Amino acid sequence: MSYIALYREWRPKTFSSIVGQEHITQILKNQIKQQRIAHAYLFCGTRGTGKTSTAKVMAKAVNCLHPIDGEPCGECEICRGIDNGNMIDVIEIDAASNNGVDNIRELRDDVKYLPSKCKYKVYIIDEVHMLSTAAFNALLKTLEEPPAHIIFILATTEYQKVPATILSRCQRFDFKRISVPDIVSRLNTIAKQENVSIDDKTLNLIARSADGALRDALSVFDQCISIGNGSVTYEDVASMLGITTDEYLIKLADAVAENDASKCIILIDELINNGKDVYQFIKDFTMHFRDLLVCRIGGAAVDVLNISQETFDRIREQTKKFSTESIMRNINILSAAEADAKWVSQPRIILEMAVLKMCKKELDADLDSLLVRVAKLENIINSKGVNTVVNTVTQDNSDTVKDVAVKKEKPVKENKKPDVKKNKTVDNKQDNDQHFKDILKKWPDVINAINKEGHKILYSNIVQGKPAGLSDGALILEFKFGFVKKQVENSENKKIVEGYISSICGFDVRLHCKLVDEVAADKQQGDDIVKKAETIFGKDIIEVEE
Missing domain, CATH: 1.20.272.10 (Zinc Finger, Delta Prime; domain 3)
Incomplete structure (x- = not known):
């Protein structure tokens, strides 16, 4: 007799021998005992979890001549015929290669005929999601109202591809991935029967590599048996699978x-x-x-x-x-x-x-790397103190420190700040007009001084500003763009501009930045106040003070 692969030789023949799917087998057994057998079932789950095996056990159980507590006896003519694959009333169809509408029409014609020996004619359609749309439509009516002697068992690894109209006509069962302990237990049983010496650590490695599929584990185990003479080692399995120990x-x-x-x-x-x-x-x-x-x-x-x-x-x-x-x-x-x-x-x-x-955490600038580096610093601070932290950081980043040291040796031109003398502040409202005229006249000198002294970024921003007025010692500088205004009104930049105005114009002012629209709105508001005053007090107004 030719050799039979382990996963075929040890295919479950009863519900109790199906591994890791007790939540399904118990329901099916109860349905058979209570004679509440549905006309259509849908078995969903990943590869190697027992869908087809359960379907074949189900076909035996519903047709068994001497069932025992919902289980097939395995001894009667029907059970032996299904196990041997020569029972014509149990039809297994591969939907991947028989996915056309003609195949389903042929099936639909065959369901009219009574079973030859069994009580039920069972159709097991594997990988049912591979059927074409036309084939699914052809199956709908038969699946909804099949003859009393017909049971459909559909199996799929991708239930989401099955149309909702098919799903609603079936009882759905979801097969779970088989746990590592269950796979180890099953492999241990088979190893004893096959007289193979293997330890639990090696069995655990095979089980983990199977990713919840018992058939995959049996295939790997079958291959491992061929490596040694009656014994399988951890190194042999790791080498065969390409897994690192x-x-x-x-x-x-x-x-x-x-x-x-x-x-x-x-x-x-x-x-x-x-x-x-x-x-x-x-x-x-x-x-x-x-x-x-x-x-x-x-x-x-x-x-x-x-x-x-x-x-x-x-x-x-x-x-x-x-x-x-x-x-x-x-x-x-x-x-x-x-x-x-x-x-x-x-x-x-x-x-x-x-x-x-x-x-090298310093090679990465993402959030996770920064968190790791901060956590490391916190641990050092808590345990050794701040001085040690400085030394540790210097040692860890010695290359960076050297680079910084080299850069410091080069003479760097520092940005000069203006020599600000204490000048008179503009408080007298009557002097506002005269001082504002002085600022307008000397404004180009202020900008050029900022540029010459190395404040290049500030110069590129301040050149876009325009003096719009002077009120109570506050020089209003208007800008067209908000991001430019934001740069100039930075506290450090404001001090620099105010210092150059003070040194060139001879009096102190406070810099106040506004957008063009804001200046126009303030002016409009002032005009409205004057008009209201004229309405209330008349037009005999001598002077309007700001």
Whole structure:
């Protein structure tokens, strides 16, 4: 007899042998015992979670000649015929390759005929979401009111692609990803039956790599058995899957914690020389920092992580070397590297750049990096004091300090501020007109002085201003644009302008910046007040004072 793959040989034959889907199998068993069997079912879930296996067990259970508590007996003619695949009343259709309307029309014609041996004729349509729109429409009427001897079981990995009109005619069951402990337990049972020696740590690695799909785990396990003579080791599985061992991940994470970039590069070089897949390693390293984050948060972390107690203890010890902020920052860096590495021809460079960013916080100016650096400073201040902080920062950024020192050696032309003498303040309202005329006359000299003394940015802004009036010692300077006005009215710039006016014009003023519209509005308001005064007191007004 030819060899049969493990996932086929160990396909569940009863509801009780279906792993991790008790919330579904219990309902189906109760429906069979109570004779409340629906005419259409929809099984949804990711690959390898037991949808097709459950459909076949269901087909046996509803037709079994001697059911036991809702379970098929497995011994009668019907059960053996379905297990062997030669029962013509159980029809399995692959919708991916039979997705046309003609295929569904043929099915619709066949449902009229009674089953030959079974009580029910069961149609199992796998990957039903692959049917065309016309095929779905052709199936609608038959699915809504099928003959009494027909049961439809539809299976799909993408239920969102199934039309709502089909969903509403079926009883829907969602298959969960199978947990790591359940997969380990099943693999352990099979290993004992197959006389294979394998430890729980290795089984755990296989289970985690399966990502909730028991069929994937069985396929990997089947391949692993071929590596050794009756025994499977952790290193064999890691090598076959291209997965980096926990030892290597912990070693590289320690180098990151120590900010040892050169050690990280050496470890990555070893990784490449050992033939590991870089993209897979980035995913594994991301998951390692995710494990650190979960362990850092606390609670029942060992149950969430699904790792051995020995590995958990080492990860818990490593979390002391990282803050929560630094772990989250590293996850962000690795996630971005994972996305980039998928599309480049040299993913090694992406990995090395990511590790350098993780080691050298100063290379990154994002919020996470700043938070990490601030947290580090706070810890040093709390433990060692401010003087130590200065020394530490100087040591950590020695290159930067050297650059600054070199720059300081170069003579830098300082912006000169005007020599301001204490002048008379404009308080007398009668002098406003004369002083304003002086300012208008000497305004070009004020602007040129600002430019000559090196205030280039201030000059580029002040040149766009225009003196609009002088009132109670306040010089009104009007601007067309708000952002220019904002720059000039900065407290430091105002002092500079006021100083040059004082030194050139011989009297002190306060600078008050306004937009052109605001000046016009103030003038209009003043004219309105004069008109009201004329209305009340008459037009015999001698003088209007500002």
